[in-house]
């Protein structure tokens with residue numbers, strides 16, 4: 748995968764603008780930011796709203812794991828030696844720990860569909 752010569756990021760080929768001279772090896776985001784191309788010209792650009800939507804989809808996808816680790820840490824730090832709540836919360840946490848991977852597995856296809864919907868439609872022209 749090529750590297751953008753302005754921001755040094757590595758992207759797939761379709762994330763680069765076409766052209767010679769100053770437009771060579773420039774990614775679509777740098778091209779739009781430096782005014783080399785307009786936003787309408789680059790179909791593969793991830794707009795800000797698109798990027799935000801993708802980020803929140805990712806956050807929704809992985810937040811159960813984050814909550815699980817936060818709850819386990821809270822249990823270890825605060826509830827470890829509080830009788831009888833340590834046992835009850837330990838059972839609840841164990842149940843959550845068993846259910847969360849299943850939940851994530853069953854919702855993975857929905858997440859992939861959401862990410863596919865948030866991926867810009869772009870067909871690489873022949874010769875590029």
Ligand SMILES: [Zn+2]
Pocket residue numbers: 751752753754755756773774775776777778
């Ligand atoms: Zn760039």
